[in-house]
Amino acid sequence: xxxxxxxxxxxxxxxxxxxxxxxxxxxxxxxxxxxxxxxxxxxxxxxxxxxxxxxxxxxxxxxxxxxxxxxxxxxxxxxxxxxxxxxxxxxxxxxxxxxxxxxxxxxxxxxxxxxxxxxxxxxxxxxxxxxxxxxxxxxxxxxxxxxxxxxxxxxxxxxxxxxxxxxxxxxxxxxxx
Amino acid sequence: xxxxxxxxxxxxxxxxxxxxxxxxxxxxxxxxxxxxxxxxxxxxxxxxxxxxxxxxxxxxxxxxxxxxxxxxxxxxxxxxxxxxxxxxxxxxxxxxxxxxxxxxxxxxxxxxxxxxxxxxxxxxxxxxxxxxxxxxxxxxxxxxxxxxxxxxxxxxxxxxxxxxxxxxxxxxxxxxxxxxxxxxxxxxx
Numbered sequence: 496x497x498x499x500x501x502x503x504x505x506x507x508x509x510x511x512x513x514x515x516x517x518x519x520x521x522x523x524x525x526x527x528x529x530x531x532x533x534x535x536x537x538x539x540x541x542x543x544x545x546x547x548x549x550x551x552x553x554x555x556x557x558x559x560x561x562x563x564x565x566x567x568x569x570x571x572x573x574x575x576x577x578x579x580x581x582x583x584x585x586x587x588x589x590x591x592x593x594x595x596x597x598x599x600x601x602x603x604x605x606x607x608x609x610x611x612x613x614x615x616x617x618x619x620x621x622x623x624x625x626x627x628x629x630x631x632x633x634x635x636x637x638x639x640x641x642x643x644x645x646x647x648x649x650x651x652x653x654x655x656x657x658x659x660x661x662x663x664x665x666x667x668x669x670x671x672x
Numbered sequence: 673x674x675x676x677x678x679x680x681x682x683x684x685x686x687x688x689x690x691x692x693x694x695x696x697x698x699x700x701x702x703x704x705x706x707x708x709x710x711x712x713x714x715x716x717x718x719x720x721x722x723x724x725x726x727x728x729x730x731x732x733x734x735x736x737x738x739x740x741x742x743x744x745x746x747x748x749x750x751x752x753x754x755x756x757x758x759x760x761x762x763x764x765x766x767x768x769x770x771x772x773x774x775x776x777x778x779x780x781x782x783x784x785x786x787x788x789x790x791x792x793x794x795x796x797x798x799x800x801x802x803x804x805x806x807x808x809x810x811x812x813x814x815x816x817x818x819x820x821x822x823x824x825x826x827x828x829x830x831x832x833x834x835x836x837x838x839x840x841x842x843x844x845x846x847x848x849x850x851x852x853x854x855x856x857x858x859x860x861x
Contacts (some may be wrong), residue, residue: 506840510814510821537847544850545815548796549789550700551707554717557699558692561724565688568725 496524501531509542576662580655587650591643595635599628680740684731691731695724698741701817702748708812709752709805711797719755723748745817746827749809756805799846807842810835 501524507513508521525532554560613620636643676697682690702723707716726747727734734743800808809828813819819827821835830838 502844503836503840506843507836509843510839512821534844534847537851538843541843541847541850544792544799545796545811545846548793548816550816551704551713551716553700553703553720554713557703557717557720558695560717561695561721562688562692564721564725565691565728 496520498524498528498531501525501528502534505531505535505538509538576658580651580658583654583658584647584651587654588647591646591650595632599632676740677736680731680734680736683728684734688728691724691728694727694740698724698744701741702744704816705745705748705812706752708797708800708816709749709808710755711801715755719752720748723751726751742819742823742827745813745819749813749827753805753809756808799849802845802849803842806830807838807845810838811842811846814839 501521504513504517504521508518513521525535676694679690679693679697683694699720703716703720706719706723707713710716710719723744727744730747734740800811803811806828810824810830813824813827821832821839824830824835825832828835
């Protein structure tokens with residue numbers, strides 16, 4: 496038997512992974528090889544040192560600390576979900592409210608070149624048109640207030656649902672890792 | 673269904689009290705594993721808590737056909753290995769590194785026994801500290817948890833032959849360190 500093979504077998508012997516025939520072979524090699532015998536004694540000394548090391552007492556507050564950290568993490572997660580949903584809902588609502596004004600602005604930009612060509616008379620006409628538009632806008636808001644509120648609520652609900660889907664997808668991703 | 677599998681099932685359904693039972697059942701082995709790996713009781717406590725939190729978070733991915741102990745030790749070992757790798761670029765407070773652990777055996781030992789145990793404990797931790805994180809995990813799981821090669825391989829994502837060679841290499845390195853220490857002690861008297 497080669498010393499390299501004997502060295503590998505020593506570790507297996509310490510772990511009880513050698514057959515009795517292999518033990519006999521290793522024993523015979525150890526009887527005639529002083530270097531391997533010294534290595535074997537060193538490994539045995541290590542084995543008894545590690546095997547005799549005591550168990551360390553666990554800190555008494557371990558369970559409480561783990562549960563507190565779990566609770567804190569849940570609170571943080573709830574705060575993130577709530578905050579994101581609220582932000583998305585508010586943004587959706589704001590967009591719905593601003594949408595008519597944005598559309599009006601786009602129309603105004605389209606007639607700008609005609610205004611420049613027409614001069615002061617056109618500006619007076621424009622003021623009339625602006626007054627009429629303002630009245631129409633106020634009237635429209637008065638009539639559309641309920642549908643707008645419903646749309647806003649739908650926006651918030653959609654934001655919440657999307658948030659739920661997003662967090663679910665994140666969880667699945669983390670679990671799959 | 674065993675009591676443990678009932679707790680696991682309930683914890684998977686979000687019952688934190690059931691998970692608390694699992695923490696109580698496994699806190700000593702997980703904390704000791706972290707201590708043997710990190711050699712520092714403050715870090716070990718934090719690592720053990722983190723391992724439990726990770727276990728709770730990933731409980732849905734736990735396969736009930738596998739032993740829960742192996743699964744939990746795998747999480748704790750990997751977390752400690754990562755932490756040791758990160759430690760290379762992080763300074764640690766010295767007082768924590770050498771803080772004395774409280775040993776569970778001998779509740780009222782005499783001073784000589786305490787000193788001897790403390791010295792032995794320091795020697796063990798100093799020896800483990802010379803190993804690479806993965807070798808340290810393999811030796812810890814083998815000696816303090818009596819894990820088989822197959823279990824260690826599964827926990828550390830290694831092959832069985834890799835576990836064999838890592839244990840062999842680590843033992844030889846540790847035995848040489850002991851020999852070196854003894855030779856030095858003899859020289860210095």
